[in-house]
Amino acid sequence: MSFVITTACVATCDTACVDVCPVDCIQGPIPIEELRLVPLEKRATQFSTFQLYINPDECIGCAACEPECPVEAIYEEDSVPAKHTEDIARNARFFLEQSSLVF
Ligand code: SF4
Numbered sequence: 001m002s003f004v005i006t007t008a009c010v011a012t013c014d015t016a017c018v019d020v021c022p023v024d025c026i027q028g029p030i031p032i033e034e035l036r037l038v039p040l041e042k043r044a045t046q047f048s049t050f051q052l053y054i055n056p057d058e059c060i061g062c063a064a065c066e067p068e069c070p071v072e073a074i075y076e077e078d079s080v081p082a083k084h085t086e087d088i089a090r091n092a093r094f095f096l097e098q099s100s101l102v103f
């Protein structure tokens, strides 16, 4: 069962979840290394619309990322709160769009 990052991540982007993921399946609109060049306290303004996403095709459901998130943005797919159910498709769509950019 895949995990999902909800919009609660928007403008936080502290990347704590990335460090614990054993399969490296968490990505954002810009490379993680580039995102980390911006100090944490400036990310809310500089990345005000950004969030990270979990690739549902690669996530192994290990749950390591969930407790790392300071804003409780990560849920197992079956446990996503009702107000965030659209985020399940948004995570998948992000990676579909990324792959279509390759061609
Ligand atoms: S549940 Fe595990 S594999 Fe899936 S995104 Fe979180 S850390 Fe990565």
Ligand code: SF4
Binding pocket: 005, 008, 009, 010, 012, 013, 014, 015, 016, 017, 018, 052, 068, 069, 070, 071, 072, 073, 074
């Ligand atoms: S730990 Fe939470 S807030 Fe930080 S990048 Fe991951 S999902 Fe977003």
